[in-house]
Amino acid sequence: MNLAVDLHSHSGYAGGVGTILLEDISRTMKMKGIDVFGTGDVLLPQRYRELENLLIDAGNGLFKLSVHDTSSFLLQTEVILTVKLPSYKNKIVAHHIILFPNFDAVKECAHLMEVWKQKNTIGRPFIVSDNREEMILRLQEISSIHPEIEIIPAHIMTPDGVMGCKNMLKDIEEFYGSFLPNIHAVETGLSADPELLAQIPKIADLTFISNSDCHSSALNRVGREFTVLDVEKQSYSEIINSIRKNKVVLTAEFNPAEGRYYRTGHAGKRHNNKEEFLIPSSEKVDLSCPICSKKMTLGVYDRVHQLRDPSIIPRKRKAVHLIPLIEVIAYSLNLKSVTSYKVMKIYEEIIRHFNTEIRLWLASENNINDALENQIPTATLIAILAVKAERFEFAPPGYDGEYGKLVIK
């Protein structure tokens, strides 16, 4: 069976986002069509207590808000690994997702964080190691808590990802060393997609998964990226098995050009909001900004060009590029607010026909046309069909922390 999973999120404890209720997330999951959602921040003591109180054990390694609720939650955190590597001046910083099969395993991992005296105030703990040997030992110690704990490099190409522009590693083995065989999957992140990652040695053979990394229960955040896995049944073990054996049916991706780190440049905020600079793509990138002369933020596009091996023949993977439906509706009607009453009414009408947003995006153009003609504004239908046919772009594309600007053609 196919299972739609979104395994990386953050709670209200992550700072600056206010309370995020699991009930709201569960409701959004149903409209989007997400079956299993990563809780986020499970190593944070307050969050751990909250989740332990609110969630009931579904008996399959997943958790629910009530017996009959169809939304399942998976215990999950992000951690920030930092380590000094001999040939690099700056410390390497790399975000990782950890998936846990039960609360006991989380408790043991939280205990390790205390033993290692790691800081954990923003929801995702730091794991600061003096050298690579110490870091590898710690990763092994976490893995040995339970054979089905999974550690996955998060948004691998963004500045805070292991292969991103802050670290400038030559390949992933430099970081993981003897732990590399335990890395089965990487998260594509919003600014990269499977097509880009499939060009990079040692990454090209891994499983690619996509997650929202959201800090919100909103319809354009939950499941904005997700993965459909082939599983025997809905369970934690089957999800891990499917990730380890690369049984990915498809990933749903942002167009990388929408992501905030796709291209190289310096945004207006660097120059008193007066001028911005976005470099045209090229294989040799001069990183000094022509406006302020400081070093620009190297985009994922150019970073992949540095790392890729043109001789790699990419394995076949299915990926679809999506834009959150409420954003498409708002765009089609020239509405600024994606959560306005009008947008939500049209969204609900579409869900009445397709049951979930995912089913809409996976339906054929004919089916969409037949179901929605005369039911929703024509401009919205045209925009949905254009997105289905991937007739959209981001101009300018995302760069230096700014999202790309959507243009539907």
Ligand SMILES: [Zn+2]
């Ligand atoms: Zn992160």
Ligand SMILES: [Zn+2]
């Ligand atoms: Zn500049």
